Amino acid sequence: MTNSIREIPLSAGFLVIGSNTTENHPVMGSMIKNAVINNGKKLIVVDPREIELSRFADYYFQIKPGTNIAILNGFMHVLIKEGLYDKTFVETRTEGFQELAKTLEKYTPEYVAEICGLNNPEDIPKAARFMAELKPMALYYAMGITQFVSGMNGVKSTANLQMLLGNMGVPGGGVNPLRGQNNVQGACDMGALPVSYPAYQPVANEENKAKFEKLWGVSGLSAKPGLTLVEMFNAATGGQLRAVYEMGENPVMSDPNQNHVIEALKSLEFLVVQDIFLTETAQYADVVLPSCTFLEKEGTVTNTERRIQPMHQVLPPRGDARDDWWIITQIANRMGAKWDYKKPQDIFEEIRTATPSYAGITYERIEKELIQWPCPSTDHPGTQYLHKDKFSRGLGLLTAIDYTPPAEGTDTEYPMILTTGRILEHFHTGTMSRNSRILDELVPEGFVQINSNDASNYNITDGEVISVSSRRGSIRIKAQVTDKPKPNVVFMPFHFYEAAANVLTIDALDPACKIPEYKVCACKIEKIAQ
Amino acid sequence: MEEITLLIDGREVKGKQGQTVIEVARENGINIPSLCYHPSVSKTGACRICLVRVNNRMLRPSCVEPAIDGMTVVTEDEDIVSMRKWILELLLSDGDHNCLYCDADGDCELQSLVKRYGVQEPRKEEPKRGRTIDNESSRGIKRNEYRCILCQRCVKACREIQVSNVWGFSERGFETRLIADDDQKIGESNCVMCGQCVQVCPTGALTYQTVLGRGANWELTKESSICIYCGVGCKIDFYKNREGILVKALGNYEGPNNGHLCVKGRFGFDFVQSPKRLSKPLIKRNGTFEEATWDEALDLVAGKFAEIKAKNGPDSIAALSSAKCTNEENYLMQKFMRAVIGTNNVDHCARL
Numbered sequence: 001m002t003n004s005i006r007e008i009p010l011s012a013g014f015l016v017i018g019s020n021t022t023e024n025h026p027v028m029g030s031m032i033k034n035a036v037i038n039n040g041k042k043l044i045v046v047d048p049r050e051i052e053l054s055r056f057a058d059y060y061f062q063i064k065p066g067t068n069i070a071i072l073n074g075f076m077h078v079l080i081k082e083g084l085y086d087k088t089f090v091e092t093r094t095e096g097f098q099e100l101a102k103t104l105e106k107y108t109p110e111y112v113a114e115i116c117g118l119n120n121p122e123d124i125p126k127a128a129r130f131m132a133e134l135k136p137m138a139l140y141y142a143m144g145i146t147q148f149v150s151g152m153n154g155v156k157s158t159a160n161l162q163m164l165l166g167n168m169g170v171p172g173g174g175v176n177p178l179r180g181q182n183n184v185q186g187a188c189d190m191g192a193l194p195v196s197y198p199a200y201q202p203v204a205n206e207e208n209k210a211k212f213e214k215l216w217g218v219s220g221l222s223a224k225p226g227l228t229l230v231e232m233f234n235a236a237t238g239g240q241l242r243a244v245y246e247m248g249e250n251p252v253m254s255d256p257n258q259n260h261v262i263e264a265l266k267s268l269e270f271l272v273v274q275d276i277f278l279t280e281t282a283q284y285a286d287v288v289l290p291s292c293t294f295l296e297k298e299g300t301v302t303n304t305e306r307r308i309q310p311m312h313q314v315l316p317p318r319g320d321a322r323d324d325w326w327i328i329t330q331i332a333n334r335m336g337a338k339w340d341y342k343k344p345q346d347i348f349e350e351i352r353t354a355t356p357s358y359a360g361i362t363y364e365r366i367e368k369e370l371i372q373w374p375c376p377s378t379d380h381p382g383t384q385y386l387h388k389d390k391f392s393r394g395l396g397l398l399t400a401i402d403y404t405p406p407a408e409g410t411d412t413e414y415p416m417i418l419t420t421g422r423i424l425e426h427f428h429t430g431t432m433s434r435n436s437r438i439l440d441e442l443v444p445e446g447f448v449q450i451n452s453n454d455a456s457n458y459n460i461t462d463g464e465v466i467s468v469s470s471r472r473g474s475i476r477i478k479a480q481v482t483d484k485p486k487p488n489v490v491f492m493p494f495h496f497y498e499a500a501a502n503v504l505t506i507d508a509l510d511p512a513c514k515i516p517e518y519k520v521c522a523c524k525i526e527k528i529a530q
Numbered sequence: 531m532e533e534i535t536l537l538i539d540g541r542e543v544k545g546k547q548g549q550t551v552i553e554v555a556r557e558n559g560i561n562i563p564s565l566c567y568h569p570s571v572s573k574t575g576a577c578r579i580c581l582v583r584v585n586n587r588m589l590r591p592s593c594v595e596p597a598i599d600g601m602t603v604v605t606e607d608e609d610i611v612s613m614r615k616w617i618l619e620l621l622l623s624d625g626d627h628n629c630l631y632c633d634a635d636g637d638c639e640l641q642s643l644v645k646r647y648g649v650q651e652p653r654k655e656e657p658k659r660g661r662t663i664d665n666e667s668s669r670g671i672k673r674n675e676y677r678c679i680l681c682q683r684c685v686k687a688c689r690e691i692q693v694s695n696v697w698g699f700s701e702r703g704f705e706t707r708l709i710a711d712d713d714q715k716i717g718e719s720n721c722v723m724c725g726q727c728v729q730v731c732p733t734g735a736l737t738y739q740t741v742l743g744r745g746a747n748w749e750l751t752k753e754s755s756i757c758i759y760c761g762v763g764c765k766i767d768f769y770k771n772r773e774g775i776l777v778k779a780l781g782n783y784e785g786p787n788n789g790h791l792c793v794k795g796r797f798g799f800d801f802v803q804s805p806k807r808l809s810k811p812l813i814k815r816n817g818t819f820e821e822a823t824w825d826e827a828l829d830l831v832a833g834k835f836a837e838i839k840a841k842n843g844p845d846s847i848a849a850l851s852s853a854k855c856t857n858e859e860n861y862l863m864q865k866f867m868r869a870v871i872g873t874n875n876v877d878h879c880a881r882l
Contacts, residue, residue, distance in 0.1 A: 025760050027795070181761055182759060191860075192878045193877060194877050222844065226845075227877070232877070245850070248855050276801075293807075295799070301763065302857060304762060312754060316774070320809050320824065330824075335870050351861050424794075425794070433801070
C-alpha cells in the first residue's frame with residue numbers, strides 16, 4: 001500500500017476494485033464499512049460478484065472477469081473529456097499524459113459497457129464525476145486486479161487513475177494493494193524473488209552483485225534472473241530443473257493446473273518439503289522437515305502497509321519441529337557455508353545492512369514504535385505514505401494501456417467463465433484453516449457459486465453435486481445457487497483438496513510479471529447422470 | 531487540538547479539548563471505573579458507575595462529561611462510593627450473577643467492581659424475567675442473558691467495529707433485552723463470528739466457546755504476536771493455560787487492527803496444536819515415509835543438493851520460500867539459494 005490503514009478515516013471515498021475486502025481482509029473491510037455506513041464516506045465498487053461492500057456502494061459495476069482495464073479506462077476517458085482530472089498534479093508530477101489521453105479516446109461508456117458486459121453505461125460518467133469530487137479518494141485492490149495475463153497493466157491502470165485524480169502522495173489517497181498473506185510484503189522485500197536481492201535490487205546488475213558478494217563473503221553470484229514459481233514446474237517437466245526445496249508452500253493446491261504441477265513434482269529427482277503438516281505437496285517429497293508454526297517462533301513480519309512488526313514465541317515447538325531459519329542454516333553449513341546465526345535478531349541485523357529501506361529498524365524500536373518502511377536510519381520515523389513530493393522515478397509515469405482479453409475465451413464447448421478466490425472462513429490451501437476445528441465446522445466443504453438464471457437453464461438445484469470441467473481437468477462439487485456472481489460466471493474457492501479449483505484453472509501467465517490467470521478461464525458445468 | 535489542564539484528585543493533569551473527563555483521567559493513569567464506557571466504541575452514558583464530582587458540586591458521568599480547562603474533578607468520595615455500591619446492587623439484583631459457574635470468573639469488570647466496593651448479597655425484591663441462555667447455536671460464541679447488564683458495548687462493537695449490526699435492543703424499560711437480528715439465535719443470525727462483542731463484554735453475558743474447561747482466567751498467561759492469515763497484520767494477544775493449551779485470542783489495541791479480529795484471527799489457531807502436526811523428519815524409502823533423526827535428514831538433503839549441483843549445475847535447483855515465514859527466514863532462504871547453491875531460482879507465493 002502506498003498509504004496506511006489508519007488513514008481510512010481520512011479518505012472522502014473509496015474505489016474498491018477486484019477485492020472482496022470484507023471476506024479476504026475482514027478487519028480492513030470493517031473499517032471501510034464503518035467509514036461508509038456510519039460516517040457518510042462514499043464508495044464505488046467494481047467486481048464480477050456481488051460482494052458485501054457492493055450492497056453499500058454509491059455505484060456498483062458488475063463487470064465480466066478480466067475487464068478491469070476497460071472500465072478504468074472508461075472512468076479516465078470521462079475525466080479527460082470533461083476536464084475533471086487534476087490538471088496541476090498531472091502537469092507538475094507526471095509525464096505521458098498525451099499518449100494516455102490518445103489511447104483513452106475510444107473508451108466511451110458504450111464501448112466499455114460492451115467489453116465489460118454492463119447494462120448501465122450511463123453510470124460510468126456519473127461515477128467518474130463522483131470520483132473527481134472525492135478529495136481524496138483511496139483506491140483498494142487485491143488479486144482481482146492482478147491475477148490476469150494483463151495483471152501488470154491492470155495495476156498500472158489503477159495508478160493512472162489515481163494520478164489523474166491527484167490522489168497520490170496525500171494522506172487518505174493512494175493505490176493500495178491488499179496483500180493476501182501475513183508476510184508476503186516482507187518475503188518480497190527480503191528478495192525471495194527470482195529477479196532481485198533484498199529491497200528489489202536487481203540481480204542482473206554488476207554493482208548489486210559486487211555489493212552482495214562482499215556482504216556475504218562469496219564470489220560468483222549469478223546475474224541471471226531465476227525462474228518464477230510456475231516457470232519452475234515447466235522447467236521440471238522439461239528436465240532442466242532436478243531438485244526443489246520448498247518451505248511452507250503447497251503448490252499442489254495453490255498453483256494453477258494441478259495435474260501439471262503433480263506431473264512436475266513427480267519428474268523431480270529430489271524434493272524437500274519443510275512444513276507444519278504433511279500437505280498435499282509433501283506427499284510427493286523425498287524428505288519432509290517438520291518446522292515450527294508462527295506461534296512457536298520469533299522474528300519480524302511486514303504487513304500490507306509496509307509496517308514491520310515483531311512476532312513473539314507464544315508456545316514451545318511441537319515435538320521435534322524446528323525453526324525454519326535453523327533448518328536452512330544447518331543445510332547451508334553442511335554445504336560449506338559458515339553461518340553463525342544464534343537467533344533471529346542476528347539475521348535481522350544483517351537484513352538492515354542488505355536492505356536500505358529497513359536500515360533504521362531495530363528489534364527494540366518495533367517493540368514500542370509503529371514503523372513503516374522506508375526507514376533509512378535509526379532516527380527516521382518511517383514513512384506513513386509514499387510519493388509525497390516526488391515518485392521514486394521522479395515524475396509519475398502515466399502509461400497508455402489498451403484493454404486485452406483473457407487468455408482463454410468461452411466457446412460452445414466451455415461456455416462459462418470460472419473465477420476463483422477465497423472465503424471468509426478459510427485461507428489459501430486450507431493447511432491451517434481446515435485444521436482449525438471451528439473454521440472447518442463452519443464451512444466443511446467446497447462449493448461452486450452459480451447464478452440462479454444459469455442454474456435454472458441447466459436444471460441445477462442448490463446443494464446438488466455437479467461436474468465442473470475445463471480443458472485442464474474436471475471435478476465434482478456442490479452447487480450453491482445464488483445471485484452473487486454475474487450470469488455466465490461461476491465462482492469457486494480453492495481451499496478444498498476434495499474439490500480443488502486449481503484442477504481447472506489455466507496456467508497462462510502475465511508475460512512481464514508471470515502471475516497466473518486464476519481469475520478467468522473457460523469451463524462448463526454439467527449435471528451428473530443419476 | 532488545544533491543550534487543557536484539569537485538577538483531578540488534587541493532581542494537575544493535561545488533556546485535549548474535545549476529550550471527556552474519563553479519557554483525560556485514564557490517559558494520566560487515573561482509573562475511574564466504567565461499565566458501559568469502552569474506549570473502542572462510542573459513548574453510551576448509561577450505567578452511571580463512572581460518576582465523578584465536578585467542580586466540587588454535582589456528580590456527573592465522566593464518560594460523557596466534556597473535559598474543560600480549569601475543571602476540578604474528584605473521582606471518589608463517600609457519596610460517590612455509596613452511589614456506586616447502590617448501582618452495583620441494582621445490577622446484581624437483576625439476572626443471575628453467580629461467578630462459580632461463569633466463564634468470565636476472574637475476567638469480569640462487574641465482578642472486579644463488586645469486590646472493589648465490597649458489595650454484599652444483592653437485594654432480590656424484583657422478580658427475575660424470562661431470559662435466554664444460548665450456549666449451542668453458535669460455534670464460537672455463548673450467550674447468557676442472565677448476566678447481561680445492558681451496557682450496549684456489544685451492540686456498539688457490532689455496529690461500529692465489525693459493522694454487521696447483528697446485536698440490538700428490543701422492548702423498553704425493564705423489559706429491555708439484547709437480541710440478535712430480529713430475535714434469532716446467535717448461530718442463526720447474520721453474525722460472522724468476529725467475536726468482538728465478547729471481547730468488549732464486561733461480564734459473562736457473552737463468552738467464547740473455546741474457554742470452557744480450559745482453566746480459570748487467573749491461570750492464563752498471555753503473549754502477543756501477529757496473525758498468520760491475511761496481510762493486514764493484526765496484533766493478537768494469545769492466552770494459554772497452565773498446560774500450554776491455547777484458550778482464546780483477543781485483538782490487541784496497539785496493532786493496525788485497533789483491537790479488532792475476524793473469525794480466522796479469533797478462532798483459527800488450534801491447527802498449531804493439532805495432533806496431525808509433523809513432529810519428526812521423514813525420509814521416503816521405497817515409497818513410504820520413515821521417521822528419521824535431524825542429522826540423517828539434514829545430511830541427506832545437503833548431500834543431494836551438492837550432488838545435483840555438481841552434476842547439473844546450480845540452476846537445476848530451485849526453492850520456494852514462504853509468505854508465511856518471517857523476514858529473517860525469507861532472507862536466509864534467498865541467501866542460501868544465491869550464496870550457497872548459486873542460483874536465482876527462488877520465489878514464493880506472492881502471485882498466488
